[in-house]
Amino acid sequence: MNSVFSRRVFLHAAACTFILVQGKALGTAGKAFAATPKTRWGLIVDARRCANECAACVDACVRENALHSHDRPATDARWIRKVRVTDKTTGFVSRFPVMCQHCASAECVRVCPTGASYRREDGLVLVNRHLCIGCRYCMLACPYKARGFVHEKTSKQAPGSPRGMGTVEACTLCVHRIDAGGRPACVEACAKAGHGAMLFGNFNDPTDPLAKRAVAFAVTALRPELHTDPGVRYQGVTP
Numbered sequence: 301m302n303s304v305f306s307r308r309v310f311l312h313a314a315a316c317t318f319i320l321v322q323g324k325a326l327g328t329a330g331k332a333f334a335a336t337p338k339t340r341w342g343l344i345v346d347a348r349r350c351a352n353e354c355a356a357c358v359d360a361c362v363r364e365n366a367l368h369s370h371d372r373p374a375t376d377a378r379w380i381r382k383v384r385v386t387d388k389t390t391g392f393v394s395r396f397p398v399m400c401q402h403c404a405s406a407e408c409v410r411v412c413p414t415g416a417s418y419r420r421e422d423g424l425v426l427v428n429r430h431l432c433i434g435c436r437y438c439m440l441a442c443p444y445k446a447r448g449f450v451h452e453k454t455s456k457q458a459p460g461s462p463r464g465m466g467t468v469e470a471c472t473l474c475v476h477r478i479d480a481g482g483r484p485a486c487v488e489a490c491a492k493a494g495h496g497a498m499l500f501g502n503f504n505d506p507t508d509p510l511a512k513r514a515v516a517f518a519v520t521a522l523r524p525e526l527h528t529d530p531g532v533r534y535q536g537v538t539p
């Protein structure tokens with residue numbers, strides 16, 4: 301990734317959240333999906349299809365996870381954000397969403413002193429709010445600025461996305477939907493808006509469209525020099 305990207309992408313303040321998530325979950329639709337190493341959930345984001353002024357993914361995330369605004373943009377929860385990156389050499393501008401990258405080599409997990417940050421066997425990196433002491437080491441350690449801190453009391457919570465004041469949170473890839481056999485709200489919203497810039501699936505299943513695309517086309521990690529092995533990959537972004 302070029303240095304222009306590195307600087308610009310991470311200038312955008314992130315906001316995010318913690319979430320309590322179970323190691324093995326029972327889907328709300330009644331289906332149970334155990335987290336196993338046979339699965340590595342992930343996303344491919346195609347920046348070339350990401351429409352300039354569209355924020356359907358961001359809005360869907362806010363609705364799905366009940367991320368209410370407190371009119372404090374610097375600290376309001378935001379689990380996904382659109383970034384704008386300019387290649388200074390060519391002038392080419394790209395825009396695309398950035399969220400927790402669900403790294404296989406996750407610094408947030410490594411630095412967490414309580415084990416609150418953890419990685420499920422299916423690759424999802426989550427926060428157990430009952431173990432989180434709010435030290436925010438993980439926020440400092442995350443190279444993608446993907447996590448945020450809950451400053452205010454939370455109310456009107458979404459059933460699948462528990463939140464709590466004094467803890468850290470971030471994108472869960474809509475784990476509550478995944479465990480019920482669904483796909484993340486952002487992916488659904490992008491498709492509904494007619495852009496189809498986000499593909500969700502299982503990197504470990506060679507028959508999955510996500511895995512097929514990863515084999516067929518160049519997909520890149522953000523900040524590849526950090527070797528985080530993220531579960532979110534991009535097309536149309538210069539590494």
Ligand code: SF4
Nearest residue numbers: 400401403408425442
């Ligand atoms: S993007 Fe940040 S919060 Fe998410 S897994 Fe990677 S290091 Fe952890």
Ligand code: SF4
Nearest residue numbers: 412432433435436438
């Ligand atoms: S704030 Fe501290 S305790 Fe909570 S998840 Fe981050 S590193 Fe772990």
